[in-house]
Every structure is written in C-alpha cells, then in structure tokens.
Amino acid sequence: MGSRSSESRVLERHEDAIETIHTKSDFDAWVGGCPTTSETAASIVTSDPVINEPITTVPKFESKDVKDAVNTAKECYETTWEGVTKADRSRLLHEWVGVLKDNLEELALLECIDTGKPKTHARGEVEGAIQTLEYYASICRSQDARQIDARDDLHLYTRHEPYGVVGQIIPWNFPLWALAWKLGPAIAAGNCTVLKPASDSPLTAIRAAELSAGIFPDGVINVITGEGSTVGSAMTANDDIRKLSFTGSTDVGSQVMKSAAENIVPVTLELGGKSPFIVFPDAELDKVVDAVADGVFYSTGEICDALSRAIVHEDIVDQFTDRLVEKAESYVLGDPLDEETTMGPLTNREQFETVKEYIEIGRQEGATLLTGGRVPDDKALEDGWYIEPAVFSDVSNDMRIAQEEIFGPVQTVQSFETYEEAIELANDTTFGLAAGIGTERTSLVHNAAQDIEAGLIYVNEYGPILPEAPYGGFKDSGIGNDLGTEALDHYQQTKSVYVNLDEPSL
The missing domain is CATH 3.40.309.10 (Aldehyde Dehydrogenase; Chain A, domain 2)
Incomplete structure (x- = not known):
C-alpha cells in the first residue's frame, strides 16, 4: 500500500508540473520574433523520463522550414542587426539576462521535467546559463582590433567582423546551458543565429527564445525544432549559414564537418569523451x-x-x-x-x-x-x-x-x-x-x-x-572552443586593412 501510494504521488506531482508547463507556452518554434509551426503540421513528442508520459509536442521542421528560418535570420542581419553597435548588443544581452533571471524557477522546472535532472541541479544549471550570457554581455563592449606598427608609410590595422548567419546544434543533456554557450558569443560577436535543440529536450531553448521577445530585433534569435537527420542536415547544407557550431557525438560531428566542407563553412565541434x-x-x-x-x-x-x-x-x-x-x-x-x-x-x-x-x-x-x-x-x-x-x-x-x-x-x-x-x-x-x-x-x-x-x-x-575559460577538446573530442574570449573569435572573421600613406606635402 505504501509503495503504491508513493507511486501515485510521483505521477500526480509530475502531471501537475506538466499542467503548469502548459500554461507557460505552446512550445512552437521561434522564428522572426514569433512562435512558428512547421508547414507540414507534423510534430514531435517530448516526454517526461520519470513517468514516461508526454509533456507536449514541438513542431517537426522540414528542409523548407529550415530554409525559411535561415532567410529570416539573413534578412534581419542585412537590414537591422549588422549596424547595431557593440554597446547596443551588450545592452540587449543584459536586458535578456534580466528577464531570464526573473523566470529562473520556471526554467528550472522545465529543465527538470524535460531531462529528469534533480530540481536542485537544474536550478544550478539555469543559473550557469544565465551567468554565461551575462559574461558575454559584459565583454561584448571590450572587443577591439589591432593597429600594427609595420612601416612609417603604412597605416595597418585589423577588423573583426561577424559572419552574418550562424547555425548552432545543441545536445539533450544540458539544454539551456548549451544554448547559452552558443548564443552568448554568437550574438556578442554580432551574428544572427539559427539554433536547433535536441528533440528529447527542446523546451527550455524554446522558452528562453520566447523570453527574448521585444528585446532583440525579430530574427536575431531563431530556435527551430525537428529531427537531426532532417533539420541538422538542412542547416549544414545551407550556404547562407556561414559558420556552424555543433555539440554532440563524435560520429555525428564528423558528418557535420563533412557536410560543412561542401560549402567551405568553418565548424566548431564539441564532441565525446572518455576522460x-x-x-x-x-x-x-x-x-x-x-x-x-x-x-x-x-x-x-x-x-x-x-x-x-x-x-x-x-x-x-x-x-x-x-x-x-x-x-x-x-x-x-x-x-x-x-x-x-x-x-x-x-x-x-x-x-x-x-x-x-x-x-x-x-x-x-x-x-x-x-x-x-x-x-x-x-x-x-x-x-x-x-x-x-x-x-x-x-x-x-x-x-x-x-x-x-x-x-x-x-x-x-x-x-x-x-x-x-x-x-x-x-x-x-x-x-x-x-x-x-x-x-x-x-x-x-x-x-x-x-x-x-x-x-x-x-x-x-x-x-x-x-x-x-575556453572549453574544448583534443583528438576526437572536437575542434575549437566554446566559452572564453576564444569563442568570440570563432564567431568572427578577421580582416587586415592596408592604408598606404603618401609623403607629407603642402
């Protein structure tokens, strides 16, 4: 009788939590600053791993939906975001951080129910995600380039410029933290993003994007849902995505790298380990x-x-x-x-x-x-x-x-x-x-x-x-780094400018 009662209490608590979650969002994808569904109207079920019951569904994007999201991000970059200053990017990131802090407990509950993490761990990871975004909001304004003292008749300097649209694919084990590792440096560096969360745990990524509404220009943050074999492949094949960052298994990372090579797209890979x-x-x-x-x-x-x-x-x-x-x-x-x-x-x-x-x-x-x-x-x-x-x-x-x-x-x-x-x-x-x-x-x-x-x-x-501090691996564990100032470098291209100077004359 005691175990049966305990079993029913667990079920009841999780059903109540799922009901609470439903009051917060419909959990559609987030494209162009608003909720978006797939043109096919297909969906994916995300389940509570404690009771093995559905939490909700998310749209099952197809290749055409991915292309539309990338086009939205590209238009936003070319018409609005490209001209936004570092100071303004910093201010907007800080504003988003403030909203996320106000909703910390909601995000922790989502992470807990979607992944099965103990609530105390989920709360700590949400705090870690927010701190990561806060870090990039803080260092955003400190980015600078170099003046190179090469010759007296030459003014030589560098510029660091964003790629434009970047694609990001994150895993199911640390959904919100992984999102912050990707979006923080990408936005601070001046890019628009198209991010795909894992099908098993997409809810905090969607909700975090929704909580950016009214802060960033529509199209800076885009979160698309679907299967990796479809959505991930469409992202790596899209030549308007000029930089890819992937966190996941070594086998899939190898496929991402091969596909990105077709368009000569640089990749950052954070892969497996046996530490x-x-x-x-x-x-x-x-x-x-x-x-x-x-x-x-x-x-x-x-x-x-x-x-x-x-x-x-x-x-x-x-x-x-x-x-x-x-x-x-x-x-x-x-x-x-x-x-x-x-x-x-x-x-x-x-x-x-x-x-x-x-x-x-x-x-x-x-x-x-x-x-x-x-x-x-x-x-x-x-x-x-x-x-x-x-x-x-x-x-x-x-x-x-x-x-x-x-x-x-x-x-x-x-x-x-x-x-x-x-x-x-x-x-x-x-x-x-x-x-x-x-x-x-x-x-x-x-x-x-x-x-x-x-x-x-x-x-x-x-x-x-x-x-x-930079986070990345050697050998089959990946290429490049998340976190640190190194991550900012991965989301920018460096240009050298040579200005030849004439002899002074009047």
Whole structure:
C-alpha cells in the first residue's frame, strides 16, 4: 500500500508540473520574433523520463522550414542587426539576462521535467546559463582590433567582423546551458543565429527564445525544432549559414564537418569523451573520491567530460575503490522534484538501453561489477529510465567499457605503478576532452597537466566550469572552443586593412 501510494504521488506531482508547463507556452518554434509551426503540421513528442508520459509536442521542421528560418535570420542581419553597435548588443544581452533571471524557477522546472535532472541541479544549471550570457554581455563592449606598427608609410590595422548567419546544434543533456554557450558569443560577436535543440529536450531553448521577445530585433534569435537527420542536415547544407557550431557525438560531428566542407563553412565541434582521473598515492582520498564520483555520476553520467576512468596508484587502489563504492551507493535515486533526490533517470529510453548494454558488455569482458548497474527496485520509479550508479574493477584498457563513451553512471577503476604508466593509460584513448588529477604535490599537478592529452584539466575536484575559460577538446573530442574570449573569435572573421600613406606635402 505504501509503495503504491508513493507511486501515485510521483505521477500526480509530475502531471501537475506538466499542467503548469502548459500554461507557460505552446512550445512552437521561434522564428522572426514569433512562435512558428512547421508547414507540414507534423510534430514531435517530448516526454517526461520519470513517468514516461508526454509533456507536449514541438513542431517537426522540414528542409523548407529550415530554409525559411535561415532567410529570416539573413534578412534581419542585412537590414537591422549588422549596424547595431557593440554597446547596443551588450545592452540587449543584459536586458535578456534580466528577464531570464526573473523566470529562473520556471526554467528550472522545465529543465527538470524535460531531462529528469534533480530540481536542485537544474536550478544550478539555469543559473550557469544565465551567468554565461551575462559574461558575454559584459565583454561584448571590450572587443577591439589591432593597429600594427609595420612601416612609417603604412597605416595597418585589423577588423573583426561577424559572419552574418550562424547555425548552432545543441545536445539533450544540458539544454539551456548549451544554448547559452552558443548564443552568448554568437550574438556578442554580432551574428544572427539559427539554433536547433535536441528533440528529447527542446523546451527550455524554446522558452528562453520566447523570453527574448521585444528585446532583440525579430530574427536575431531563431530556435527551430525537428529531427537531426532532417533539420541538422538542412542547416549544414545551407550556404547562407556561414559558420556552424555543433555539440554532440563524435560520429555525428564528423558528418557535420563533412557536410560543412561542401560549402567551405568553418565548424566548431564539441564532441565525446572518455576522460580519465589519475589518483596519485599522496591524494587526499576524501576529496578525490567525491571528485571522481561527481565527475561520472552527476547528471546521471550524461556529460561529455564525464571522468569515467579512475586510474589509481596501486598502493591506494583498494582503499579508493572501497570508498568509491560506498559513495556510489549513497546516491538517492528518486523523483527529481524532491529536493533530497541526488540522481534522476536517464533522459530517454534509447540511452537507458545503451547503458544497460554496456554494463552487460563489461561483465562479458571479465570486469567485476562491484555495485550498481541495476534498475532500482522501487515501484514509484518503475516507469522511469533509472539505473543505479555502477562501479567496475578488474578493468583493462583494451575493454570496450574503458574505451567507448557510455554516457551513463558507469565508472571503471584501473591501477598503475609508475607516473609514466599513469600518463600512458590516460592518453590511450581516441578522445581528449577532459581529465582529472588527484594529488597534493604541485610538481605532479603541473607535469601531469602538461603530459595529459586533453583540453580540460580538473585538479582534485570536478569543475567548476566558468564562462571565462575556453572549453574544448583534443583528438576526437572536437575542434575549437566554446566559452572564453576564444569563442568570440570563432564567431568572427578577421580582416587586415592596408592604408598606404603618401609623403607629407603642402
């Protein structure tokens, strides 16, 4: 009777939340400053991963709809936005930030219901998205070019100019944060944007765009929905999109890059990862175990830079592993609307099945599953895509669970004897997005940070991720950077101007 009552309470709370969501928006696409549906009238269902029930539908755009959205953005750029000053772009971004802050709780609820993130995590990520936009609003006015002192008879200087219309494709795991990473620098640099959110979690992107109404000229921000195979392909093939930025899997990123090459369009790619965390023998275990757990169990492991490979010195590997297992078993799987919940469901059934498959692969490869990897025995959660956080030991680097991105709450533990072996294990992957280092020795920190082939290095912690610093990977993990001033550079073209000066005469 108790479990049945708990199950009904979860269902009732989520149905109430979905009803609240329906009062906020119809969740059409956002093109030219107004809600827009597809000409085909087709739609895509987005579902609550806790109760496996529909939240709402969004338009299923086709190639013709994408072309119309790009044309709208292009017209806005050529008639209005191209002449807007940096000071005005900064002011408008700050105004949008203010509106988003006023609607923070609404956006957090949307993110929670659409992705399954615990409400506390969703709220923090919405705050992170707003802070990212605020950062680009602040640095927008500080952009400048160079005067080059080359010769006395020459005035030589550079100009940084926007591309015009840029295309952006974001993933389903951090919908609003990813939107801010794309729109912030693109708008600050002076571009109009056409952004496609993932079909599994498009709601916060649409709502954030709606909350820009009356702030930016119509057509600066355009959010289009649909399937990646149709909408994404139409975006990469459209020669009026002069810059593409994609965050997602390495396989799809490769396709985006190939398609963009047809029109000689530059790309920024933030792709997959299989990130190591090296734990040296002097590490403070209480701190480092938490860092390793946060790095793979936060957001149910659906994070590109997940620290999913713990590489631990042989002197402390047993002690470390015992503590990691204890930490994994401490996570509270439950309703994301409960403040005490620390792990929600995976975002969709496909990922749920993928993670289950990898756990079975790990067993078949001979790794030892020390804890987790099961569907929780809780009637209240039986309709959701829940998996208990898993820890594998007896793992070798040639195993698939040590090489392939799982994108779920699965940690592997390996041991090493020497510094050289630790670095070799860490770098023995096609990916290079992130890595962690656990040590109290400064010399180890700086040497390992230099020797590890990854774009992000976390020391004794997982995170934070701040908008001031560039975010990007090495090898198969991508090209270019989100965040930092580097992202502004990706959304601009540089022009050198040579002005030859005559000898002065009267």
